[in-house]
Amino acid sequence: MKLLPYQNILFIAVIIIGGVLLHKNLSSESFLGFSLKKEQKYWSEHMSTKNAEQISEIFQKKYKKLNPAEQHAAAHIVGEAIYKKQSYSGIVFCDYVIGDAGCVHELMTLAILENGLNIIPSINKECLNLPSNKRTASCQHGVGHGILFYLGYDYKSLLKGLEQCSLITAPYLRESVRYVEGCVGGVLMEYNSNPSLNKSQKPRVFALDSVYVPCTSLGEEMRSVCYFWQTQWWNANLKDYNTIGKYKKMGELCTVIVNANEKTWCFRGIAHAMIPDTKWIVKKALHFCNSITLDAGRQECQAYAAFLFKDEGLESVCNFVNDEEKKECVEISSSLLASES
Numbered sequence: 001m002k003l004l005p006y007q008n009i010l011f012i013a014v015i016i017i018g019g020v021l022l023h024k025n026l027s028s029e030s031f032l033g034f035s036l037k038k039e040q041k042y043w044s045e046h047m048s049t050k051n052a053e054q055i056s057e058i059f060q061k062k063y064k065k066l067n068p069a070e071q072h073a074a075a076h077i078v079g080e081a082i083y084k085k086q087s088y089s090g091i092v093f094c095d096y097v098i099g100d101a102g103c104v105h106e107l108m109t110l111a112i113l114e115n116g117l118n119i120i121p122s123i124n125k126e127c128l129n130l131p132s133n134k135r136t137a138s139c140q141h142g143v144g145h146g147i148l149f150y151l152g153y154d155y156k157s158l159l160k161g162l163e164q165c166s167l168i169t170a171p172y173l174r175e176s177v178r179y180v181e182g183c184v185g186g187v188l189m190e191y192n193s194n195p196s197l198n199k200s201q202k203p204r205v206f207a208l209d210s211v212y213v214p215c216t217s218l219g220e221e222m223r224s225v226c227y228f229w230q231t232q233w234w235n236a237n238l239k240d241y242n243t244i245g246k247y248k249k250m251g252e253l254c255t256v257i258v259n260a261n262e263k264t265w266c267f268r269g270i271a272h273a274m275i276p277d278t279k280w281i282v283k284k285a286l287h288f289c290n291s292i293t294l295d296a297g298r299q300e301c302q303a304y305a306a307f308l309f310k311d312e313g314l315e316s317v318c319n320f321v322n323d324e325e326k327k328e329c330v331e332i333s334s335s336l337l338a339s340e341s
Helices: 036-049 054-062 068-097 101-115 117-128 133-151 155-169 182-195 218-238 243-255 260-273 282-289 295-308 314-318 324-341
Strands: none
Touching: 036 068, 054 068, 068 101, 068 260, 101 117, 101 133, 117 133, 117 155, 133 155, 133 182, 133 243, 133 324, 182 218, 218 243, 218 260, 243 260, 243 282, 243 295, 260 282, 260 295, 260 324, 282 295, 295 314, 295 324, 314 324
């Protein structure tokens, strides 16, 4: 079953726009129009009688008319059903059947909540057994969400969560896509927007005088990753700007960062954060990147956008960039693609 473009991205739109996602601890009877009990019963029954391919077809047909946020919520429901039937070994089922990251996030969060942090090496083995490095990174990203949900949302918990991630991502290069989008990314996203939120915890307060918190206080090895994910927090909270104005402002926020490498990953994060606004239209992504006034920042944004649209061919995407910047676009996006491997 071919997945829709937004299902192939590691982190779905509802997280980027600051939505509050489903978790079994939510006490509400419905969520985004779903009757939770009805949906949970539905998928529990199908998990007992259907194979992976059949479940995939049912999921696609049942939810094809929903928007990305609603499909993401549905994926959380299925993730819970998979966990109840197959425990954390169901990650293969989640990965193959659903495609949407919500399934992985829910399953991993439940596994850590029930078993504690000692279960992380075991569930990481399941991640490592997935058929591609991209899927392993997505799985480990879900682990990151589960870790912080288990620990809590204060700064000390954030540091402990990042430390836990270092135990399973140590072999990865610090500047690789696998590292940035993996466990550490899951912890930082959870800290910023609490997508696995229960009712007692609210997303952290946004203010222009604290836009770089917590990145500035983290160790050097974590700051680049932090700035990459910080852009999603900005994107969700810069509500007084139109779309172009918002990305121009985000570019200005990245430009102020002193360290060149941290600044680079910040600009790349803008491309990652803008995907919902692009509706997966290449020209829109590059148009938004063009709102960044710093030449190097604009180029990094364009190149990361090309990387995200890589299924259409890096050179094809970079052809939309002006002639002076095509070479940089291809070179940078090619290096990003290599670091995902």
